Amino acid sequence: PAHRPLFGRHVLVTAGPTHEPIDPVRYIANRSSGKQGFAIAAAAAALGARVTLVAGPVTLPTPPGVDRIDVESAREMADVVKKTLPVDAAIMVAAVADWRSKDYAPEKMKKRGSAPPALLLTENPDILAQVAAGKQRPKLLVGFAAETEDVVENAKTKRKRKAADWIVANDVSGDVMGGDANAVHIVTGEGVEDLPEMPKDQVALELAERIAVALDRIDPR
Ligand code: C5P
Numbered sequence: 001p002a003h004r005p006l007f008g009r010h011v012l013v014t015a016g017p018t019h020e021p022i023d024p025v026r027y028i029a030n031r032s033s034g035k036q037g038f039a040i041a042a043a044a045a046a047l048g049a050r051v052t053l054v055a056g057p058v059t060l061p062t063p064p065g066v067d068r069i070d071v072e073s074a075r076e077m078a079d080v081v082k083k084t085l086p087v088d089a090a091i092m093v094a095a096v097a098d099w100r101s102k103d104y105a106p107e108k109m110k111k112r113g114s115a116p117p118a119l120l121l122t123e124n125p126d127i128l129a130q131v132a133a134g135k136q137r138p139k140l141l142v143g144f145a146a147e148t149e150d151v152v153e154n155a156k157t158k159r160k161r162k163a164a165d166w167i168v169a170n171d172v173s174g175d176v177m178g179g180d181a182n183a184v185h186i187v188t189g190e191g192v193e194d195l196p197e198m199p200k201d202q203v204a205l206e207l208a209e210r211i212a213v214a215l216d217r218i219d220p221r
Pocket residue numbers: 014074092093094095096097098124125126127128129142143144145146158
């Protein structure tokens with residue numbers, strides 16, 4: 001294709017949920033199909049970027065031209081992301097589990113006995129915040145925010161708290177989860193851009209185009 005505005009850029013995308021094992025057969029996870037993140041990886045590659053996609057457990061094909069690394073847990077995702085740096089831009093779309101089970105049971109927990117077991121949780125690394133604070137911070141760092149209320153306000157707060165450059169907010173109170181359409185708000189330091197509802201592939205292309213423009217501004221060539 002003639003239009004390759006991301007040529008020469010290395011883009012990291014995280015996508016999908018993470019699975020936090022409780023025992024060999026059980027896990028904690030967030031609800032995420034991985035579709036939006038995979039679409040972003042595909043769009044960035046189509047616009048000429050070298051793309052590393054760090055994917056949690058999903059059942060999606062690898063988009064053409066994308067280097068994919070599969071992980072299970074948040075800690076694995078954090079490790080792979082760290083090893084992939086430096087990159088020009090990172091788009092963190094994964095729905096990372098905030099918590100994991102504090103004590104992994106190496107054998108399947110049995111139902112026999114009286115009371116159900118108590119599940120103790122401990123905090124997972126915040127990958128986006130770690131990358132934002134790290135020495136190899138990408139020139140453009142984009143986070144996602146799935147919200148059910150006060151979508152844009154929460155995204156503005158999250159942008160500052162996580163020290164991301166942009167937060168792409170989507171309202172998940174409807175049937176966005178697992179669906180093929182999405183309506184997003186792009187929250188940057190300059191303001192908010194509301195995109196109408198469109199297919200996730202189209203959201204991905206709109207974002208990838210804006211990422212190319214932003215990189216050319218931050219890092220001209
Ligand atoms: O979970 P939360 O709404 O705070 O997630 C916002 C952003 O932070 C998303 O881009 C998500 O991929 C990222 N995140 C992360 N590591 C976590 C939690 C969230 O990278 N442990």
